[in-house]
Amino acid sequence: MTAKLSSLERSERRLGIALLAPAFALLAGVVLYPIYNLIRMSFSENKLTEPWLAKPWIGFENYAKAMGDERLWEATWHTLLYVIVTVPGAVALGLGLALLANQPFRVKWPVRLGLLLPWALPLVFAGLIFRWFFEYQQGLVNNALIWIGLSPVNWLTQEGPAFFAICVAIIWKTSSFAALVLLAGLQTIPKSLYEAAEVDGASKWQQFWEITLPMLKPAIIVALIFRTITAIQTFDIPKAMTDGGPGNATETLAMYIHKTTIDSLDFGYGSTLAVLMFIASAILTSIYLRHTRRDPSAGRH
Amino acid sequence: MRERRVAAVTIRKVRKVFGKVEVIHGVDLTFQDGEFVVLVGPSGCGKSTLLRMIAGLESVTDGEIDIGGVVVNDFAPRDRDIAMVFQDYALYPHKSVYDNMGFGLKMRGASPSEIAERVKEAADVLQIGHLLDRRPGQLSGGQRQRVAMGRAIVRRPRVFLFDEPLSNLDAQLRAEVRIEIKKLHQRFGTTIVYVTHDQVEAMTLADRIAVLRGGVLEQFATPDDIYNKPASKFVAGFMGSPPMSFARLTASADGKTLAMPSGTVLPARGGLVMGGLSGGKSYDAGFRPEHVKLGADALPGGVNTTARVEILEPLGAETLALLTVGGAVLTGRFPPQAGVKSGDEVTVSLGAADMHLFDTETGRALVA
Ligand SMILES: Nc1ncnc2c1ncn2[C@@H]1O[C@H](COP(=O)(O)OP(=O)(O)OP(=O)(O)O)[C@@H](O)[C@H]1O
Ligand SMILES: [Mg+2]
Numbered sequence: 001m002t003a004k005l006s007s008l009e010r011s012e013r014r015l016g017i018a019l020l021a022p023a024f025a026l027l028a029g030v031v032l033y034p035i036y037n038l039i040r041m042s043f044s045e046n047k048l049t050e051p052w053l054a055k056p057w058i059g060f061e062n063y064a065k066a067m068g069d070e071r072l073w074e075a076t077w078h079t080l081l082y083v084i085v086t087v088p089g090a091v092a093l094g095l096g097l098a099l100l101a102n103q104p105f106r107v108k109w110p111v112r113l114g115l116l117l118p119w120a121l122p123l124v125f126a127g128l129i130f131r132w133f134f135e136y137q138q139g140l141v142n143n144a145l146i147w148i149g150l151s152p153v154n155w156l157t158q159e160g161p162a163f164f165a166i167c168v169a170i171i172w173k174t175s176s177f178a179a180l181v182l183l184a185g186l187q188t189i190p191k192s193l194y195e196a197a198e199v200d201g202a203s204k205w206q207q208f209w210e211i212t213l214p215m216l217k218p219a220i221i222v223a224l225i226f227r228t229i230t231a232i233q234t235f236d237i238p239k240a241m242t243d244g245g246p247g248n249a250t251e252t253l254a255m256y257i258h259k260t261t262i263d264s265l266d267f268g269y270g271s272t273l274a275v276l277m278f279i280a281s282a283i284l285t286s287i288y289l290r291h292t293r294r295d296p297s298a299g300r301h
Numbered sequence: 302m303r304e305r306r307v308a309a310v311t312i313r314k315v316r317k318v319f320g321k322v323e324v325i326h327g328v329d330l331t332f333q334d335g336e337f338v339v340l341v342g343p344s345g346c347g348k349s350t351l352l353r354m355i356a357g358l359e360s361v362t363d364g365e366i367d368i369g370g371v372v373v374n375d376f377a378p379r380d381r382d383i384a385m386v387f388q389d390y391a392l393y394p395h396k397s398v399y400d401n402m403g404f405g406l407k408m409r410g411a412s413p414s415e416i417a418e419r420v421k422e423a424a425d426v427l428q429i430g431h432l433l434d435r436r437p438g439q440l441s442g443g444q445r446q447r448v449a450m451g452r453a454i455v456r457r458p459r460v461f462l463f464d465e466p467l468s469n470l471d472a473q474l475r476a477e478v479r480i481e482i483k484k485l486h487q488r489f490g491t492t493i494v495y496v497t498h499d500q501v502e503a504m505t506l507a508d509r510i511a512v513l514r515g516g517v518l519e520q521f522a523t524p525d526d527i528y529n530k531p532a533s534k535f536v537a538g539f540m541g542s543p544p545m546s547f548a549r550l551t552a553s554a555d556g557k558t559l560a561m562p563s564g565t566v567l568p569a570r571g572g573l574v575m576g577g578l579s580g581g582k583s584y585d586a587g588f589r590p591e592h593v594k595l596g597a598d599a600l601p602g603g604v605n606t607t608a609r610v611e612i613l614e615p616l617g618a619e620t621l622a623l624l625t626v627g628g629a630v631l632t633g634r635f636p637p638q639a640g641v642k643s644g645d646e647v648t649v650s651l652g653a654a655d656m657h658l659f660d661t662e663t664g665r666a667l668v669a
Binding site: 190192193195196197198199200201202203206210211214215217 | 356357358377378379383384385387389391392393394395404405408409452456
């Protein structure tokens with residue numbers, strides 16, 4: 001880095017900075033400033049329900065309150081559960097879809113549609129569809145259960161089943177993004193490796209374990225990271241399916257923040273919660289990233 | 302210590318159709334136990350397809366492939382007891398050299414100690430023992446090529462298949478590895494089927510060469526015969542560096558001599574005089590560069606004629622001269638300091654005794 005730059009490199013760099021400047025300005029306006037504002041707000045009392053209180057600086061009071069906030073910890077725990085279940089779930093299902101899409105089918109559109117549809121669908125819409133699926137009276141799932149001779153389940157009003165139903169919806173909705181990332185990864189694996197393995201005597205299953213999976217590792221990690229970041233922010237689907245119910249049983253962090261700020265209009269405390277969520281998200285992502293960097297087989301070979 | 306494991310390979314009336322396109326049109330070939338066979342031909346002639354059918358990587362549309370007396374058409378590659386070296390080497394990038402070489406044995410359930418022993422043995426032969434812990438990405442092209450060969454050797458198959466294994470190496474390395482491959486063949490005595498479009502590789506390595514053209518076998522013979530008795534104008538023009546050059550000649554009424562457009566008359570050689578030539582018919586006469594020599598009477602039995610030097614290509618030990626001789630363009634091998642320059646009119650000796658004649662329509666050689 002200390003090496004002297006030639007005049008060409010210097011002018012190139014200047015051009016680069018000039019070209020990026022508008023983007024940086026925009027980024028500062030719509031990202032950095034709001035973040036700064038958020039952090040500032042998290043140290044103040046700011047309730048729109050009690051505007052006469054002004055917005056006093058209260059230091060770490062909101063943070064102290066958060067530590068003892070039972071409902072926050074519950075929401076954190078739920079969010080963590082969604083992460084633990086839906087991240088591997090979506091990536092595993094995505095891998096299955098990607099492997100399917102990578103097959104030389106003569107008619108390609110059904111697989112492509114199956115791959116792109118969940119991705120193109122708005123989250124809330126997916127949530128509403130699954131809410132209807134798991135509906136007690138007319139839902140598809142219960143109809144199917146009755147049809148095979150089982151009794152219907154009150155999916156969305158019981159803690160366990162509701163969690164299960166939400167996870168199914170999230171996995172379905174988010175697997176296609178993972179599948180797209182993994183499909184791109186699959187297509188970079190040279191065909192001759194499989195031929196060499198075939199000659200070497202590896203079965204299809206061994207080829208999957210010995211070639212596909214290790215070669216796909218960088219793509220899998222990318223998919224896991226992206227999926228984790230969005231899983232931490234889980235909001236739309238449980239919002240549409242149960243609105244956090246029964247009780248707060250399926251409420252996520254993002255939903256709790258939303259309720260605190262939008263429903264209860266407590267902007268100060270809501271900001272504190274948002275900052276805490278941001279920190280948790282940053283920690284998780286950095287763990288992933290560190291893991292990727294340490295592994296020599298990931299990335300370039 | 303090691304039993305010699307080889308097998309003969311027989312290809313019977315094999316055809317290959319991709320979709321609607323037939324790319325191999327009924328090829329018959331028999332490779333003996335331990336024979337080094339080279340498949341050559343221009344790009345797209347079906348060499349790789351034929352090799353991949355032997356490997357089992359491509360299905361056989363019609364006909365039979367027989368390895369060691371067993372028809373293997375329906376065998377998976379792993380059950381054919383073959384090993385293949387791919388053009389791009391196809392090394393597993395995430396595995397060490399050791400694991401790459403041992404992979405085939407591991408998949409066949411060999412014990413770790415056996416794998417270790419055989420990998421070490423192969424690594425010694427190829428002098429890559431110091432590379433075993435590296436990954437393919439940390440190797441040079443030549444080293445990767447060796448590892449790819451090592452992976453094939455370790456398995457001790459009955460047939461080795463090579464698909465242009467040297468095409469990604471520079472000229473010097475190519476010559477080195479070529480010798481190495483020849484040594485390996487002498488050492489292991491395994492049947493080798495080797496695809497290349499480099500005719501120098503074909504000539505230097507092969508016990509027998511199969512020349513393919515457009516999915517059809519043109520000739521299957523020893524390098525010597527391919528060079529000295531080409532079965533067709535195509536083989537004659539394809540093999541040899543520089544290749545044979547051709548002139549269109551017309552037979553005299555009695556069929557005993559041939560005339561160039563300029564009027565120079567060449568005697569028809571040996572057996573061809575005995576009714577081999579039809580009077581008045583045209584033939585393509587082929588001359589190897591060494592049979593077009595500078596100077597009158599430079600070749601025993603040669604016919605002197607004047608030629609115009611068009612282009613000179615000095616190669617050090619000799620100079621290749623592109624000449625116009627009586628309306629035809631021929632290549633001659635001239636001594637290095639011949640003192641001629643392009644544009645000169647010179648006298649050359651045409652080796653009429655070594656002239657090859659081909660039918661102008663079928664391209665088949667007239668056998669003397
Ligand atoms: N999978 C395939 N589908 C359709 N056509 C194919 C396929 N593989 C090969 N071909 C065609 O078959 C013909 C022979 O191909 P092949 O790869 O055997 O040629 P080759 O002699 O090995 O050429 P090269 O020297 O360029 O490697 C070519 O015309 C090619 O386009
Ligand atoms: Mg080829």
